[in-house]
Amino acid sequence: MADQSGHFVWYELLTTDVPSAAAFYAEVVGWTAKDASSPELAYTLLTTGGAPVVGLMNLPEEGVRMGATPRWLGYVAVDDMDVMIAQIRRLGGTILVSPTDSNIGRIAVVADPQGATFGLVTGLTHGQSQPGGSDQPGRVGWHELLAEDRRRIFPFYRELLGWQQADAGSDPADVYDMFSVAGQTIGGMLTKLPSVSQTCWLHYFNVEDVGAAARRVDAGGGRVLQGPIELPDDCWIVRCVDPQGALFTLQGAWDRKGIERSSASEVSWSARWGDIASQGRIVRDKTRR
Structure with a gap:
């Protein structure tokens, strides 16, 4: 491996x-x-x-x-x-x-x-035979750590797994650090707000149409907690919870046919994430009209 x-x-x-x-x-x-x-x-x-x-x-x-x-x-x-x-x-x-x-x-x-x-x-017996394909629908395309302190935790992962900071020259005022392995940027880290109950890893699933997938989340008994939020390169994300309570995020294009603005205020950890996007950019939530 x-x-x-x-x-x-x-x-x-x-x-x-x-x-x-x-x-x-x-x-x-x-x-x-x-x-x-x-x-x-x-x-x-x-x-x-x-x-x-x-x-x-x-x-x-x-x-x-x-x-x-x-x-x-x-x-x-x-x-x-x-x-x-x-x-x-x-x-x-x-x-x-x-x-x-x-x-x-x-x-x-x-x-x-x-x-x-x-x-x-x-000795993995299932899954990807090699890194790659992470931009395809149905794959896991991004990994995000909500940390107590992203600056203090990064050295742990760097020494343990060989991860490198992918945006080492970024503005010190930035709130998001991207990381890479073997030259491939695979995720980011941010310091969670006090309203987030515990540190965790959040995984992003690629879909062809975020708007349609978000409607399926609601129809299937899950909830959209935040979004749709626009990232660079016409990528959109929605942060969700499934019917049993597991957190996940969807990312992909958006058909702009207007999912209803989610009631993110009902969920403390998502309600105050504000406009922090997953690519280290400050963007505008398009549901805020």
Whole structure:
């Protein structure tokens, strides 16, 4: 996996209702559901063009008892799991699930020093065979960290995963830092507002038409929390929550046929994100007339 090291290569939704979630995302994003269960684990793949993109599984009962809620988990490819685990401990991170063999490869679930969770994987059996294709519909096109302090957390990821700041010459007043691996910009980091309850990674799913997909979110029982917001290059985003409570974002073109302005004020973490866009630009929310 040397060509993948440091890239997000797999994504899992831990949810309380796998069949309903699979139907929701199939309708919203256009994925096709495929059962990939084993005697040990109930597991659903969502595919695009026949290629697996994400997996769905039940949120473990122990996690539910401890207060865990449905969420998306992104896995980063690493070459040597044992070395990574030792480095995470040395750098102040936390091991939530120790290295173990799973249906997608050898995995671990960890948290950075500010509490944001992500996965590590070696020997991936599903997902992208190599980095790329992230701009295609049905793929995961962007990764965003809502951190306690983006400036203080970046060195952790730089030393652990080899990420580099993609906009190192940007204005110090900027509120968003983009990062790259092997020359490819794959995401950004921002310092969350106090209204955001906890640090987290947010993953962006590509769709052909953000307006139409947002209407499907509402029709399927989810909610649009914020947007549509215009980014550079005619890209638009909407931040959403699925019917079980997992956060995600859609990005793509917008047909401008006017989804209703979302009631973002109902959701504290999104209501005060203001006009911070995912490409490090300050833009105007086109629903604000």
